[in-house]
Amino acid sequence: MNQLSERYLEDFAVGQTFGSGRLRIDGQRARAFAAEFDPQPFHLDEAAARRSIFGGMTASGWHTAAMTMRLMLDGEFRPAGGILGVGFDDLSWPRPVRPGDELRAKSEVLEVRPSKSRPDRGTIKVRTTTFNQNNEPVMIFTGNLLVPRRPMST
């Protein structure tokens, strides 16, 4: 990790956006993920998926979420100390993710708040949208992250 590009709380400002590279959802991996964590017919079986509300094979929403985390970690968004989520305000999957889809993520800072009780940290609120290769959003969530303040030089 390039330390120079790490951002402390003071380096974040409302309206900043951060992009990512791209990751392809591999069909076999999507099926294996679903078999372990989300073994529902529309994630595992082609014929069952065609008959389902999705009309075809889809990746688990949790797989999309985990891939988005990886996109964020490898992308431009680099809070010092890592991406430490305390939770979300909301999350939606507006559109199914299909095997073969290529995902990317874009994060926008909505809020920057120093902690009242801990002078060494704060939280930022970030809306991350995951897009497929047609630039359609497949997941949108607003996360709250812990970010350290810049250590004072001594």
Add this chain to the structure above:
Amino acid sequence: MNQLSERYLEDFAVGQTFGSGRLRIDGQRARAFAAEFDPQPFHLDEAAARRSIFGGMTASGWHTAAMTMRLMLDGEFRPAGGILGVGFDDLSWPRPVRPGDELRAKSEVLEVRPSKSRPDRGTIKVRTTTFNQNNEPVMIFTGNLLVPRRPMST
């Protein structure tokens, strides 16, 4: 799946609760999950984890989320047609999950709403809490799920 135990929209009511079995977070699996999706030092390396805000190894919050999905699918909560999340209202990880922790999930129905535009379905709002072996909550989320209405007999 036992078809008899599947619930349609009409079978859900505010205040119902559904339990689950238990799943243990295996240390090696937690590390492999993190290496693939959430490769941060505090999920991968014992020494780095000790120095981190967590004070020791932790599972990725996304791993906890995926395990919770599995607990729900194998548990008492059985909407007809599967667990079809359209999104959440909120999600929090109040406490880290450690390798070796044993998780269980409990879901409570908060709202049951027939669709205005689609007579064959509706949504339910469900708060799911994931507990560790000490009955401490490690994840809490409020999800919105699509549930089919009972088909009319012809």
